Amino acid sequence: MKILFVGDDWLGSNARSLAEGFRARGHEIMVIDSTPATLPPRLSPSWAYAKSHERRAPWTVEHVHTRLERAAAELRPDLVFAFKSVHLDQRRLLDIPAALHVHYSPDDVSNPVNTTPSYLATESEWDLVVTTKRHNVRELLDRGARNALFVRSAYDPAWHHPSARRTSRQYLVGFIGACRPDRRDGMVSLARTYGAQLLVRGPGWRRVRQLRTTRAEIGGAVYGEDFSIAVASVTANLVLLNSDNRDTHTCRTFEVPAAGGLFVGERTDEHAELLSDGAEAYLFSSRDELDDILERCVAFPDEVAKVAAAGHRRIVEGGHSYADRAEEILRALG
Incomplete structure (x- = not known):
């Protein structure tokens, strides 16, 4: 499959690990980093905007979507995969041409801090919502999700492996x-x-x-x-x-x-x-x-x-x- 993946792509993030997981299984994948919008640098203008408006700065969201739409035109994906992308424009994510649109949340989707009003308004339009919380599956279906899947969290063998000690202190x-x-x-x-x-x-x-x-x-x-x-x-x-x-x-x-x-x-x-x-x-x-x-x-x-x-x-x-x-x-x- 050709997968257009959007998520926070900083070193050590679970989103990066999952994107690499798709690649390891032989799929063509293009990753667009959502970090500038979702985790703006502390004390930056976008950080101050998010603190005062309870939503992410429009200019950072627009930057991510511009990159996504350019990537979609080049890749022509079969699947758009959004890793906890509740702070992005849901309509624009769902309108990216692809056969399938999947949203993944590593956190409890019944906790209001892990959703947004715009995400909840369009949740039923995702082909699949993936959660790492077993109790979320029934809750997602009850509030109108088209399909919900429970998968456990995971480890990344590139990072999580026995390592030599760097200190004499135990x-x-x-x-x-x-x-x-x-x-x-x-x-x-x-x-x-x-x-x-x-x-x-x-x-x-x-x-x-x-x-x-x-x-x-x-x-x-x-x-x-x-x-x-x-x-x-x-x-x-x-x-x-x-x-x-x-x-x-x-x-x-x-x-x-x-x-x-x-x-x-x-x-x-x-x-x-x-x-x-x-x-x-x-x-x-x-x-x-x-x-x-x-x-x-x-x-x-x-x-x-x-x-x-x-x-x-x-x-x-x-x-x-x-x-x-x-x-x-x-x-x-x-």
Whole structure:
């Protein structure tokens, strides 16, 4: 197929990984980067406009659509694939000549922050809406979507793979991900208990004053291969979910074990389906359970290394790459 793909194409983005997944399956693909419109640089005029108008700056949206329409005229695509493109002009996306138009959302599409009025008004016109949240499928169909497909998140083998350590320091426990209100108190509590044995990396954590007063190592976001390098320096890699998305799994579900890290995650049905608790991962439902797991990591390092290795095999041999997800989507389209 010839696929015209629009999504945020920065290094380490899931959109870039999925686009490469289609390419890896032998399809001709042209990617148009929507980042200038959807994630304008902080303090730029387009950023200020988005903050004051609650929509993206018209000139940045026009720039993306101009590139899309020129690309469509050259490629003559069979499929227009939009990766969380709710901030673009939905009418112009759907009017691009192609046999199929697909919208993909990595987030909960019933959460208002992940939609726009213009997207909702035209949602029923997409040939397929893809979601990584199982509960969204019925919700999408109930509000008029023509067709909805659940696919799990994935990992990118180009970035998520076992990596050599770049430091002599080995942290007992670590979390790589954004600071969110539902994570803040728990992370501060972990930092007070484990101090210098804890690594926290991701947007927003340096602004948490209570965290800065502990001995925990706090750093910024890491993307692409740098994520795997960070995982290599942590024994127990926490997989925490986003309550606003009603997550039962997340990208980290696949990225951590693919990178060779020990998966220590919140207990959900999906996590239990994907990885065997105690043999391929460690799951917890409470802080006491998490503390017990971390004590095990200290007392039985050889055992937990075997669990990490088994989790790695389960994910990389289980059909969970972005190329596998691309194939699932195209199979659903027939």
